[in-house]
Amino acid sequence: MTGLTELPSFLARSFSEVLIAIEEQGATPAGEPSAYYPTVPNGVVEVEVGFPVADRFVAAGDVVPAQLPGGQVVTGVHVGACAGVATAYARPRAWAIANGLRPTNDTWEVYLTDPEGEPNPERWRTAFFLKVE
Numbered sequence: 001m002t003g004l005t006e007l008p009s010f011l012a013r014s015f016s017e018v019l020i021a022i023e024e025q026g027a028t029p030a031g032e033p034s035a036y037y038p039t040v041p042n043g044v045v046e047v048e049v050g051f052p053v054a055d056r057f058v059a060a061g062d063v064v065p066a067q068l069p070g071g072q073v074v075t076g077v078h079v080g081a082c083a084g085v086a087t088a089y090a091r092p093r094a095w096a097i098a099n100g101l102r103p104t105n106d107t108w109e110v111y112l113t114d115p116e117g118e119p120n121p122e123r124w125r126t127a128f129f130l131k132v133e
Contacts, residue, residue: 002044002045002047003043003044003045004043004044004045007045007047008082010047011035011047011049014049015033015049015051017062017063018033018049018050018051018063019051021057021060021061021063022051022053022057024060025055025056025057025058025060026055027053027054027055027056027057028053028054028055029051029052029053030051030052030053030054031051031052031110032051032110032111032112033049033050033051033110033111034049034050034051034052034068034108034109034110034111035047035048035049035108035109035111036048036049036050036066036068036106036107036108037105037106037107037108037109038105038106039105040105048066050066068108068129069106069131071131071132071133072101072131072132072133073129073130073131073132074092074093074095074096074101074103074129074130074132075092075127075128075129075130076088076091076092076127076128077112077125077126077127077128078125078126078127078128079122079123079124079125080121080122080124081121081122081124082121082124082126085109085126085128088126088128089107089128089130092128092130093130096130096132101132101133102132102133103130103131103132104130104131104132104133106130106131107128107129107130107131108128108129109126109127109128109129110126110127110128110129111124111126112124112125112126112127113125113126
């Protein structure tokens with residue numbers, strides 16, 4: 001759990017730790033970094049971060065293998081600073097409800113833009129996923 005204001009630094013630090021653990025096992029990331037939020041944030045947030053890997057990976061300290069939830073999702077892409085991603089969920093959540101689907105608390109994001117490669121946050125792209133039933 002981390003506070004919402006500390007989330008950006010937590011994500012940066014955690015992605016670095018996960019990459020080190022992956023590389024130490026001779027594995028390679030097979031896609032962009034992601035953050036999974038199993039509960040709705042309310043000042044603090046429960047978050048799991050990682051990268052998809054095609055190779056076998058075993059737990060290494062605090063870095064453990066995990067899977068994103070399966071099932072139906074409503075998805076979209078947010079363009080802009082990460083701070084705006086949370087509000088980007090409102091439209092797909094409303095669409096899901098209007099179309100007879102029930103949003104769950106499971107959400108995750110895939111960071112399509114590397115902030116080190118694109119310093120302008122207004123150009124960052126984040127795919128977001130909202131699990132529905």
